[in-house]
Amino acid sequence: MRWSRVLETIDDAWRPRLAPHVRMVFNTARGEYALLSPETVWAINPTGASIVELCDSRRTVGEIVSELRSRYEHVADDDVRHFVAELVTKHGMEIDHG
Amino acid sequence: MDKPYGLLAELTYSCPLQCGYCSNPLQLDDYRDELSAEEWKRVFTEAAGLGVLQLHLSGGEPLQRHDIVDLVQCASQLGLYTNLITSGLGLSTRRAEQLRDAGLDHVQLSIQADEQAASDHIAGTISFQRKQVAARLVKKLGWPLTLNVVLHRQNIDRIGGIIGMAEAMEADRVELANTQYAGWAGPNQPELLPTEDQLARAEVVVNEARERLGDRMEIIYVIPDYYSEYPKPCMDGWASRQFTVVPNGEALPCPAAHELARGLGLPPANVRDHSLEWIWEKSPLFQQFRGDAWMPDPCRSCERKEIDFGGCRCQAFALTGDASRTDPVCHLSPDHGLVEAAVAAANHPLRPAPGPLIPRPQLGRTKRAVAPAPKGIPVALSSTVLKDK
Numbered sequence: 001m002r003w004s005r006v007l008e009t010i011d012d013a014w015r016p017r018l019a020p021h022v023r024m025v026f027n028t029a030r031g032e033y034a035l036l037s038p039e040t041v042w043a044i045n046p047t048g049a050s051i052v053e054l055c056d057s058r059r060t061v062g063e064i065v066s067e068l069r070s071r072y073e074h075v076a077d078d079d080v081r082h083f084v085a086e087l088v089t090k091h092g093m094e095i096d097h098g
Numbered sequence: 099m100d101k102p103y104g105l106l107a108e109l110t111y112s113c114p115l116q117c118g119y120c121s122n123p124l125q126l127d128d129y130r131d132e133l134s135a136e137e138w139k140r141v142f143t144e145a146a147g148l149g150v151l152q153l154h155l156s157g158g159e160p161l162q163r164h165d166i167v168d169l170v171q172c173a174s175q176l177g178l179y180t181n182l183i184t185s186g187l188g189l190s191t192r193r194a195e196q197l198r199d200a201g202l203d204h205v206q207l208s209i210q211a212d213e214q215a216a217s218d219h220i221a222g223t224i225s226f227q228r229k230q231v232a233a234r235l236v237k238k239l240g241w242p243l244t245l246n247v248v249l250h251r252q253n254i255d256r257i258g259g260i261i262g263m264a265e266a267m268e269a270d271r272v273e274l275a276n277t278q279y280a281g282w283a284g285p286n287q288p289e290l291l292p293t294e295d296q297l298a299r300a301e302v303v304v305n306e307a308r309e310r311l312g313d314r315m316e317i318i319y320v321i322p323d324y325y326s327e328y329p330k331p332c333m334d335g336w337a338s339r340q341f342t343v344v345p346n347g348e349a350l351p352c353p354a355a356h357e358l359a360r361g362l363g364l365p366p367a368n369v370r371d372h373s374l375e376w377i378w379e380k381s382p383l384f385q386q387f388r389g390d391a392w393m394p395d396p397c398r399s400c401e402r403k404e405i406d407f408g409g410c411r412c413q414a415f416a417l418t419g420d421a422s423r424t425d426p427v428c429h430l431s432p433d434h435g436l437v438e439a440a441v442a443a444a445n446h447p448l449r450p451a452p453g454p455l456i457p458r459p460q461l462g463r464t465k466r467a468v469a470p471a472p473k474g475i476p477v478a479l480s481s482t483v484l485k486d487k
Contacts (some may be wrong), residue, residue, distance in 0.1 A: 009411040021204065021242040025177060028102055029149030038204040038242050038271065041103050041151050091316055
């Protein structure tokens, strides 16, 4: 699976950002966040939305993890990596290496 | 009941192309009383209120609507992600700039092959060069570009060249789905269904291209479901995630459900008469196959019923005349012989050379105009389509 291949190589020094044609919205009818890209909707939970907000192409994955830890009690090490890796694989996010 | 995520707005069935695989209904003249811009805007507003996030503006050719910029602007202001599904004909530089300023998010451009003569032949219209120009314009204005090439027996052998063309256009995504046999593709099915050998070759090409291109271009490749063991999860279930509004305001749970909706004899769910909320939540048409209570066996007791939802209702209707039967594509369906016969015919060694497709009529937008009669040479209708029930 390409997904796991990306996950294995993901580096804490990566600086992720949403792909140019992807945007996050809050869908009031459902009360949930979603990422929108060409002909695609990814529903995301509030933690996912917090990650996306921090993916500004300046912060590294490592910095995003610490930032989330300062806000929430339970942030597993791999949560951010999984999330970013999956979106990179699906063309929803891009990364600057190091 | 979940809320819909997507709305396919078929703004008009007018189209300069005459593709023999068009998913529009055979009775095009029944849909000429098109919704006005004001009516569409109300539909978009209600859709956003219902939870719709993705709006697909299609047709026919949506650029045939003179009010397309106005419609895009309205949808964009509602926060909808707006996708224009176009042949590229009618996308002048000026129009494109207006659409960009109106907030259009994405363009999906159709093309029929990677070479002018083949593409123009399938489209029934000289269009290849204009589509190339449209592709450049889309990229120049900074939109993400999806190139959509509907695959079938007459162009699938060109798949390598098609992917090469998509690369040259710098498409972000290329959609290479074999046609579904709905609408005009129904009677044309014998000329559209590829052989097993064609599919085997195409798969090798797709896999090589995916390996080579990696993340640069997304390749969506879909084989004809006639060759699948199980049916596809059509629309992720009837009236579950998305719906369609056709030019005259009828709402359908699936873009190919025109005939089925009439065949059921249920009152039409038209946006001119009802709110979208009522249509989605209460209309008999949308309730008809929602969930799994309607399912006959073998679906009812099948562990895959949550995976494929019994397959495509429109396909079951087209092939058996009964929309509530298991999709005949499924190898467990009692009607699977219909699909096997079509596949056997497609692969028959003594099959005659490719014949012409029945062209979809080239339809203008003037309401009074009479659609030109299909000029094509009559082709025998598939026995699977005309199967008595």
